[in-house]
Amino acid sequence: DAGITQSPRYKITETGRQVTLMCHQTWSHSYMFWYRQDLGHGLRLIYYSAAADITDKGEVPDGYVVSRSKTENFPLTLESATRSQTSVYFCASTEGQGFDLYFGPGTRLTVT
């Protein structure tokens, strides 16, 4: 199916563990993004990527690592999860400014 998918949809992990959230889009969009959504903060940009092998930090990058070896995939890794990283994570993609930004369904991550 065409679109943007995220996995897992729900994840519970312990403090200190490494966690990777997956994002896959089928449109070959150039730009991909990771946002986190927290009550009272709306969506905050963690990292974004303009193309394969090109990534850049957003507003809240600390504690996260991204890679983009293929255009269609943009995994987000929490190197050592902390409770403050409990959140809903959204991946998004677009062809560029003026084009629609499409969101995945989100991953709800709980760090205990």
Added chain:
Amino acid sequence: GEDVEQSLFLSVREGDSSVINCTYTDSSSTYLYWYKQEPGAGLQLLTYIFSNMDMKQDQRLTVLLNKKDKHLSLRIADTQTGDSAIYFCAESMGNTGKLIFGQGTTLQVKP
């Protein structure tokens, strides 16, 4: 820095008009957007306006842009219970497709 502000909550009666307001800071933003998020779902693009426009109408939705005051509003005519959701305002940053979002306004529609 970049900042987008919205009121957090709005309650209206079914059939009334809803007006959701937003202020932004980057006068160079080329596009301004409204997104809708239903419970448990991702964000869905509702509409957008190009910065050289003052108004855009799309069926029940009207977007007004006041560039001088950096104020954006979304009016929903004849609000229905299915319009209950969180509405996010967003501004574009540069030509990267990157968007800066407001905190979201929860719209509650009472029957």
